[in-house]
Amino acid sequence: MRKNFGVKPWTYPQPVFIIATYDENGKPDAMNAAWGGISDNNQITMDLSASHKTVKNLLKTGAFTVSMADAAHVVACDYVGLVSGNNTPDKFEKAGFSASKSEFVNAPIIEELPMAVECKVINYDATTGRLDGEIVNVSIDESVLTEDGKTDLSKFEPIVFDPINATYVKLGEKVGNAFKDGNILR
Numbered sequence: 627m628r629k630n631f632g633v634k635p636w637t638y639p640q641p642v643f644i645i646a647t648y649d650e651n652g653k654p655d656a657m658n659a660a661w662g663g664i665s666d667n668n669q670i671t672m673d674l675s676a677s678h679k680t681v682k683n684l685l686k687t688g689a690f691t692v693s694m695a696d697a698a699h700v701v702a703c704d705y706v707g708l709v710s711g712n713n714t715p716d717k718f719e720k721a722g723f724s725a726s727k728s729e730f731v732n733a734p735i736i737e738e739l740p741m742a743v744e745c746k747v748i749n750y751d752a753t754t755g756r757l758d759g760e761i762v763n764v765s766i767d768e769s770v771l772t773e774d775g776k777t778d779l780s781k782f783e784p785i786v787f788d789p790i791n792a793t794y795v796k797l798g799e800k801v802g803n804a805f806k807d808g809n810i811l812r
């Protein structure tokens with residue numbers, strides 16, 4: 627027996643993206659976003675409410691970065707999803723985040739989070755909330771890379787969002803090899 631839950635915005639796993647922007651004065655803001663993902667080789671798509679300070683900022687600067695939350699910064703990453711830069715201007719500092727400007731776009735990199743996707747705004751639809759961004763660079767801190775330049779998830783510890791239990795969960799063990807294990811059934 628399966629139980630039906632009706633219309634819910636539920637999938638597993640959902641990302642814990644931390645979107646960072648500058649306002650017109652170069653002040654950084656960050657927000658938590660679960661609804662988004664890769665939509666082309668050089669494109670990321672998010673669903674962001676027009677009222678967010680983040681959206682106001684990225685429409686002015688034409689840029690944003692998407693970092694992935696990690697286990698070491700759960701409290702800060704949840705905090706930036708609870709409070710708005712619209713009425714808490716020092717939100718970024720209160721989260722304990724430090725900003726350095728991306729080399730590629732007019733948006734901040736959050737130094738405490740090891741991976742950032744640096745994007746230019748392609749378009750934003752205020753009715754649907756859909757934001758498409760062009761990926762112009764991905765930067766990853768060497769502290770979470772292996773000697774051959776790949777990510778070491780035991781060092782990175784990215785977290786995912788469980789929308790049914792409203793919890794954050796660390797990624798678990800490797801259970802297979804992508805583009806390979808399915809070949810056994812060919």
Ligand SMILES: Cc1cc2nc3c(=O)[nH]c(=O)nc-3n(C[C@H](O)[C@H](O)[C@H](O)COP(=O)(O)O)c2cc1C
Pocket residue numbers: 655656657658659660661662673674675677678679680681704706707708709710711712717787
């Ligand atoms: C786990 C979690 C996931 C969220 N996902 C989204 C999302 O996908 N889209 C969105 O518009 N807001 C999302 N939010 C809400 C924003 O992060 C929140 O409203 C934030 O205060 C906006 O900040 P800003 O006004 O400084 O940009 C999420 C919040 C949390 C805690």
